[in-house]
Amino acid sequence: MYNHYFDLKGAPFSIAPDPRYLFMSERHREALAHLLYGIGSGGGFVLLTGEIGAGKTTVCRCFIEQVPANCRLAYIFNPRLSVGELLQSVCDELHIPVPQATSGAGIKAYVDAINVHLLEAHARGLNNVLVIDEAQNLSAEVLEQLRLLTNLETSERKLLQIILIGQPELRSMLARPELEQLAQRVIARYHLGPLSEAETGAYVAHRLAVAGSSGRPFPPALTPAIHAWTQGVPRRINLLCDRALLGAYVENSPQVTRRILNKAAAEVFATEAPAARPRRLPLAAGALLALAALSAAAWQVMPGREAAPVKRAAAPAAGAPPQAPAPAANAVRGAAPASVPPLQADQAGALRSLAALWGQSLDGEDPCAAALRQDLRCHQGRGGLYELRLLDRPAVVTLHEGPRTGYAVLSALDGQGVTLSAGGRRERIGLADFVARFGGEFTTFWRMPRAFRDELAEGDRGPDADWLAARLAQLEGAPAPRPAAALDGVTRERLRRFQGAQDLKADGVAGPRTYMRLNQLSGVPEPRLLARAATGN
Numbered sequence: 421m422y423n424h425y426f427d428l429k430g431a432p433f434s435i436a437p438d439p440r441y442l443f444m445s446e447r448h449r450e451a452l453a454h455l456l457y458g459i460g461s462g463g464g465f466v467l468l469t470g471e472i473g474a475g476k477t478t479v480c481r482c483f484i485e486q487v488p489a490n491c492r493l494a495y496i497f498n499p500r501l502s503v504g505e506l507l508q509s510v511c512d513e514l515h516i517p518v519p520q521a522t523s524g525a526g527i528k529a530y531v532d533a534i535n536v537h538l539l540e541a542h543a544r545g546l547n548n549v550l551v552i553d554e555a556q557n558l559s560a561e562v563l564e565q566l567r568l569l570t571n572l573e574t575s576e577r578k579l580l581q582i583i584l585i586g587q588p589e590l591r592s593m594l595a596r597p598e599l600e601q602l603a604q605r606v607i608a609r610y611h612l613g614p615l616s617e618a619e620t621g622a623y624v625a626h627r628l629a630v631a632g633s634s635g636r637p638f639p640p641a642l643t644p645a646i647h648a649w650t651q652g653v654p655r656r657i658n659l660l661c662d663r664a665l666l667g668a669y670v671e672n673s674p675q676v677t678r679r680i681l682n683k684a685a686a687e688v689f690a691t692e693a694p695a696a697r698p699r700r701l702p703l704a705a706g707a708l709l710a711l712a713a714l715s716a717a718a719w720q721v722m723p724g725r726e727a728a729p730v731k732r733a734a735a736p737a738a739g740a741p742p743q744a745p746a747p748a749a750n751a752v753r754g755a756a757p758a759s760v761p762p763l764q765a766d767q768a769g770a771l772r773s774l775a776a777l778w779g780q781s782l783d784g785e786d787p788c789a790a791a792l793r794q795d796l797r798c799h800q801g802r803g804g805l806y807e808l809r810l811l812d813r814p815a816v817v818t819l820h821e822g823p824r825t826g827y828a829v830l831s832a833l834d835g836q837g838v839t840l841s842a843g844g845r846r847e848r849i850g851l852a853d854f855v856a857r858f859g860g861e862f863t864t865f866w867r868m869p870r871a872f873r874d875e876l877a878e879g880d881r882g883p884d885a886d887w888l889a890a891r892l893a894q895l896e897g898a899p900a901p902r903p904a905a906a907l908d909g910v911t912r913e914r915l916r917r918f919q920g921a922q923d924l925k926a927d928g929v930a931g932p933r934t935y936m937r938l939n940q941l942s943g944v945p946e947p948r949l950l951a952r953a954a955t956g957n
Contacts, residue, residue, distance in 0.1 A: 422669035423631075432631035433662035435655055437477055443626045443654075445619045447612055448479055454610040455483045459491060459549055459581050464570060464605045466583045469590050470612030473655025476585050479612065480553060483583075490546050497553045503527060503565045510534060510550060510569075535572050538579040548580050555586035560598060567602040591855045600809065609860045611820060614652030617644060623654065624661060637665060638676050645678060649685045656689075663688050761819055761849050761857060762842035763826030770816040770827040770842060771798075771863065777814050777831065777947045778865055796865045797874075799932045808833060808862065810922075811936055812949050815864035819857045830862070833949050866936045867946055876930040881906045888930055891938050892918055 423431060432441065444452070451468055458466030470476045487493055494513030501509060507530035511518050516537045518529055541548055550566075552558065558566075572579045584590060591611070594603045615623055621643035628637065638646070638661065650656035664676045664684040673680060764770055771787035775796065782790040788798035801807055801815075808815060814831045817840075832839035838854045840847055872884035881904060889901045892914040901911065912928040920926040922937050939946055 422665045425669045426633060426635070426637055426665065428628075429632035430630075431662070432627040432633070433658040433665070435658050437481065441627050441630050442478060442482070443623050444478075444482070445475075445615055445623070447615070448475055448482075451476075451479045451610045451612045452482050452486075454608050455479070455583060456486060458583065458608040459487070459547065464578055464581065464607040465566075465602065466581070467590070467594070467606050467609035468583065468585045468612065469588055469609075471614065471653055472587060473653045474612045474614060475654050476612055477553065478654075480551065480585055484551070487549065488547075492541065492546055492548050494548070494550045495553070496551070499552050499554055499557045499562070501562060502559075503561055504530070506562050506565065507531065507534065513550075514548060531569070534569065534580075538572055542574065542579050549583065550580060551583045551585065553585045555584040556590040556593065557586075558584075558593075560596075563593075563599060563602055567605065570605060588855075591858075592851070595851060595855050604807065604810070606860070611857075613820060615647075615654065615657075616652060617647040620647040620650070620652055620657060623657060627658075627661075636675065637668065642676060642678060642681055645681055649681075649689070659688050660685055761821070761840045761854070762828055762845040762847050763819060763821060763824065764828070764842040765826055767816065767827045767863075770829055773829050773841065774814060774816050774863075775865065777829075778867070791865060792870065795867060795869055797868055797932070798863055799866055799936070800861075800863045808949065811864060811933065812940060813864050813866070813936065814947050814949050815862040817858055818861040821857060830949070866932060867939060867944055868935055872935075874932065876907060878909065878912045878928065879906050888915070888938070891942050895941060 423429070430440075434441075451470075455466060455468060458464075468476060468479065484493060484495070492514060494510055496506070496509050496513065499506075504526055507527060508518075510516070511530055511533060514534075514537060516533050518533045538548055550569075552566075566582055569580055570578050570582060588611070591609075593599065594606070621640060624638050624643070624646065646657065646660060650660055660681070661676075664681050667680040667684050668674075668676045671680065676684075768785065768787050771791075772782045775782045775787065775791060778796055780791065780794050780796060782794075784790045791798060801811070808817075808830070814829060816827050817830045819826055819828055819840075826842070828840040828842040830838055830840055832848075837848050837850045840849065840854075869883070871882075872887070873880070873882075876885055876888055885907045886901075886903050886905075889905070889907060889911045892911060893900050895918065896914060898914075901908075915930060915934070916926045916928045918938075919928075919934060938944075940948075
């Protein structure tokens, strides 16, 4: 309707994923880099989450275009499937022939065919990647079957790479105790946040330029208002700007004015559920909103797309954009207003606070170097909530609050929430709010004498080998090996059994995670994460 009026070649703010209008912000590039890293890192699960309309499909399309030539890709966009339907879809996507199965053996027939295909592909130097969009709709049974598909592996890598793309509730799903084994196999994860104010302006200008605009239908002075109304979500920007251009056309205005923009926002976002609002509106503001909705009715005689309901907080009034966007985690369906966690920009300061839980004071610029002098070692991990539960020790976690990244000490964790502290502030927040901000990165300490090596393998000898052999024998009720003996095949087999029983990689090599678990079971005095959750102290 307004294309000819603004001398445009196409609709710049259509919500259809037209690749001509692709705009890759820094966040989108980072998300794409995580996906590309995941397929080259030896298999397992890669997780990409983001708010509704944040651009996950855009990133996925870019990823598919950049998949290496030796990768065979299966893409499932409708995950509301049973286990059998999922396996059939995988076979169809990868062109795997499945022999006719007898009654009751269908799932086994599919799994056997997939395993044979993966082995043959590996022998030919090919990788197989399964991408599942809208993965928050997967059932627990289907997720467990996906985990089982990744069991096929060589000594170097897993033979199937699975990428899960979904809304923020997908992260909460994987935080459930019954899905811990799957969560352990997530090797990379990224949460795609909204655009910044500057990126919002660049996004609008980019789409107008692609559509052939030679003018400036949206003055730069409107960028803060557009960002405030849309909270930087690309789909919301499209909806708002499309309706604002229509309003300018109806009013025969060469540019979108602030009044036109606010009227467009009142029309586009007025369908939002009242329950999603961050606070109750004052009576006067509610009256203004009603008047704005009535004045916008004049636009309804013009043909145009209907705005889809968006689960976001509505604007407080038609005359001004919202002053403070609601936290991203509030977009989770049915969620209460999110608690804002304490954050500090100084990771070293957070590590010093963490060391205090071990009864140590760390001096100097490098806390990890100072900790080593006190028989504490830093361990930097990436694996999310499952890993934290398994290690069962306080940690410094990296959190993302909109465009801001910071650090906090995680000192307690249970099934309902976590306790975080930073900069002298201490808060307990809900598990869903924590998961929505936690990128999976953390740093913790583990206690070990300086003479001990970080890893032990068969044939090694010394005080650390003696300690390891004695602890493993004690746990199995066997006699302790003689001192100063080399770590032999018997001890290594005990180590493999221990690692397997503790959900560790059963490779017979003692590394930091193995030492941490042995410390816990052997009574080495260290602070606990789960034990403190009941009191939060």
